[in-house]
Amino acid sequence: xxxxxxxxxxxxxxxxxxxxxxxxxxxxxxxxxxxxxxxxxxxxxxxxxxxxxxxxxxxxxxxxxxxxxxxxxxxxxxxxxxxxxxxxxxxxxxxxxxxxxxxxxxxxxxxxxxxxxxxxxxxxxxxxxxxxxxxxxxxxxxxxxxxxxxxxxxxxxxxxxxxxxxxxxxxxxxxxxxxxxxxxxxxxxxxxxxxxxxxxxxxxxxxxxxxxxxxxxxxxxxxxxxxxxxxxxxxxxxxxxxxxxxxxxxxxxxxxxxxxxxxxxxxxxxxxxxxxxxxxxxxxxxxxxxxxxxxxxxxxxxxxxxxxxxxxxxxxxxxxxxxxxxxxxxxxxxxxxxxxxxxxxxxxxxxxxxxxxxxxxxxxxxxxxxxxxxxxxxxxxxxxxxxxxxxxxxxxxxxxxxxxxxxxxxxxxxxxxxxxxxxxxxxxxxxxxxxxx
Numbered sequence: 341x342x343x344x345x346x347x348x349x350x351x352x353x354x355x356x357x358x359x360x361x362x363x364x365x366x367x368x369x370x371x372x373x374x375x376x377x378x379x380x381x382x383x384x385x386x387x388x389x390x391x392x393x394x395x396x397x398x399x400x401x402x403x404x405x406x407x408x409x410x411x412x413x414x415x416x417x418x419x420x421x422x423x424x425x426x427x428x429x430x431x432x433x434x435x436x437x438x439x440x441x442x443x444x445x446x447x448x449x450x451x452x453x454x455x456x457x458x459x460x461x462x463x464x465x466x467x468x469x470x471x472x473x474x475x476x477x478x479x480x481x482x483x484x485x486x487x488x489x490x491x492x493x494x495x496x497x498x499x500x501x502x503x504x505x506x507x508x509x510x511x512x513x514x515x516x517x518x519x520x521x522x523x524x525x526x527x528x529x530x531x532x533x534x535x536x537x538x539x540x541x542x543x544x545x546x547x548x549x550x551x552x553x554x555x556x557x558x559x560x561x562x563x564x565x566x567x568x569x570x571x572x573x574x575x576x577x578x579x580x581x582x583x584x585x586x587x588x589x590x591x592x593x594x595x596x597x598x599x600x601x602x603x604x605x606x607x608x609x610x611x612x613x614x615x616x617x618x619x620x621x622x623x624x625x626x627x628x629x630x631x632x633x634x635x636x637x638x639x640x641x642x643x644x645x646x647x648x649x650x651x652x653x654x655x656x657x658x659x660x661x662x663x664x665x666x667x668x669x670x671x672x673x674x675x676x677x678x679x680x681x682x683x684x685x686x687x688x689x690x691x692x693x694x695x696x697x698x699x700x701x702x703x704x705x706x707x708x709x710x711x712x713x714x715x716x717x718x719x720x721x722x723x724x725x726x727x728x729x730x731x732x733x734x735x736x737x738x739x740x741x742x743x744x745x746x747x748x749x750x751x752x753x754x755x756x757x758x759x760x761x762x763x764x765x766x767x768x769x770x771x772x773x774x775x776x777x
Contacts, residue, residue, distance in 0.1 A: 347742045348771065353688060355741070355769050358759065359389045362766040366748050367489065369416045369425075371463075373754045377425065381410035381763065384429065384436055386468060389768070399461065399468040402432040404439040404453035404479065408503075412488025415498065417546060423463040424546060426498055428488050430479050431457050445482040445506050445520075453479040456486055458500055460546065474548035475500065475564075477537035482506050482521070485572040494583045497543050497551055501587060503572035504539035504609065508592065508624040517621065526568040528611045528656045537561045539609070540568035541576065541587065541601065555604045556658040567601050568662060569655070571609035574701070574748065575677070576601070580684035581694050582715050588677040588698060589667075592624050596677040597667035598698060598709075600716060606664040611653045614670035615728070668717050669709070671729045676702035679750040687756030688771060697740060697758065699747035706747070706760070708740035741771070 348355060364381040371377060376389045377398065384403035388396040403410050413428035431454040432438055441447035458475035461468035479486075485503030493499055505521040517523060524532040526539040543551050543566040554563025566585075576587035589597040589607055595614025599607060611618055618624060655664050671677070679699045686693040696718070698707045710719040720727060723734040746764030753759050758771040 349739055349741070350689075352774050353771055354774050355771055358768040358770050359392050359394065360765075360767040361394060362387065362768075364410075364763050365761055365766060365768075366410065366412050366763060367414045368749050368751055368759070368761050368768065369414045370751065370753055371416060371423070376759075376768070377414060377416070378761070378768070379411045379414050379427070379429075381405060381412070382437065384411050384432075386411070386414070386425075386427070388466070396466050398463070398466060399427075401429065402434065402436055404430040404432045404451075404483075405437045406439045406441040406447065406483040407444060408484045408486045408488075409439065409453065409456075409479065412486065413490035413500065415490040415492045417492050417496070417498075419546070425461045425463055425468055426458060426474075426490050426492075426546075427461060427468075428456070428458045428475075428490050428500055430486065431455055439483070441483040444484050445508075447481060447483055455479050456488075456502070458490070458498070460548070472548070474498070474544060475537065475542065477502060478505070478521075487570070487573050489573065489575055491576060491578070493543070493585070494578055495551075497545055499566065499576065499585070500542045500544075501570065501573045501576055502538050502540060502542065504570065507572075508621065522610060525656045525658075526565070527609060528569055528606070528653075530654055530656060532656075534559075535562045535565065535568070537564070540570050541566045541573075541585075541605075556661045562658070566603060567605040567607065569605075569607040569609050569612075569664070571607075571613065575679040575681075575698075577680050577682050577696075579694075579696075579711075579715055580682050584715070586668075586680055586682075586696065588680045590677060591671075591674050593674055594623075594672055596671040596674045598669040598677070598680065598696075598718070599667050600665075602663070602665070604658075604662045606655060606657065606662045607667075608655065608664050611655055612664070614672070615666055617653060667727070669720070669724075669727050669729070673729075673731065674702070675700040675705075678748055681750040681752065681758070683752055683758060685752055685756030688758065688773065697750060699744070699750055699760070701746050701748065701763075704742050704744050705735075705739050706741040706744065706750075707735060707738045709738060744769075 382405040384401040386399040409430035411429040415426045456477040460472045487501040487503040542564045572590040585601040748763045749761040
């Protein structure tokens with residue numbers, strides 16, 4: 341079925357429905373051609389979709405599911421005769437959804453989740469079996485900024501992005517900031533708590549071991565960090581040409597980002613969001629909680645798109661092993677950026693091959709970017725030459741698709757086409773050439 345309401349700027353392409361009827365799906369991964377595993381956030385289920393039909397539930401675990409908790413991330417690795425399935429989820433202490441959080445950053449005691457956990461399962465027949473716990477990260481006190489996206493790198497290691505655990509709503513960053521999980525060295529607080537696994541990208545082997553000696557330090561879990569200073573993220577991917585990691589990062593009411601992530605990368609949060617300094621905690625409030633609601637602001641005025649000297653911010657660098665760098669692209673007004681995907685295929689045309697696509701949860705758009713010749717940045721011109729989208733009009737030339745909503749994942753299938761997952765619609769679509777039958 342072709343969907344006319346999913347408008348593509350390229351008239352040589354079309355959108356097809358692949359599957360529907362999913363319950364709040366978060367992530368997907370391919371087992372093979374027309375064979376997809378999809379996670380359902382609130383049910384703790386892993387569904388198998390074959391030829392567009394939901395024909396099996398491979399796993400059903402108990403998950404805490406308040407706000408951003410739940411079944412969140414999946415990656416697949418095939419090793420000889422064994423297929424590993426890596427799952428990141430908030431493991432419940434009882435039944436599905438037995439956690440109750442009257443405020444985003446405070447949940448009732450007594451039903452705390454066991455943790456935000458990464459398990460490795462083995463696929464045997466139509467079941468996921470032999471769970472092995474690889475990461476056990478804190479899931480309390482709050483229920484947001486958990487990250488959760490999982491991917492396998494070209495080095496065959498497992499990468500998991502985690503959020504900082506607190507979105508600063510309900511005044512939580514004002515009354516007792518030092519008593520919150522944000523008071524952490526991985527959130528660039530010099531005298532903050534030791535790293536706990538929050539607020540970064542963690543890297544481990546497929547057996548859960550440390551990779552080498554660790555990038556930032558030898559202590560656990562600092563030795564697992566590939567990057568830090570991450571506020572929250574729902575997407576990362578490896579450039580198929582260079583093997584470099586890229587991610588998206590979510591700002592508060594401003595400063596959504598696209599980053600090139602080198603080993604030891606410091607994304608700057610909470611001292612920097614986007615390219616702008618955070619000089620008071622009011623700036624960390626999400627949209628709609630403080631005028632002017634959207635965009636970076638100084639006092640009552642929206643700030644301009646000017647970078648600044650970071651030397652006076654005293655970012656944490658873990659004895660010189662961590663290094664801050666500006667994003668390759670930022671949105672002044674947050675769009676709820678989510679998935680990032682390199683199209684390592686020419687099936688949609690040579691002009692898209694190895695380019696990068698970025699989606700959002702708040703808006704209906706998928707954006708397309710070319711990369712620079714050295715592939716260390718995005719090829720930007722005109723009003724985007726400063727690497728900042730001050731408003732939506734500046735991005736008109738980068739819109740690839742419109743009419744979608746709640747996109748949480750994009751993947752390139754074995755057929756080379758771009759697949760799109762929506763948590764709000766419970767559907768999977770794919771983008772194909774117009775003449776595809």
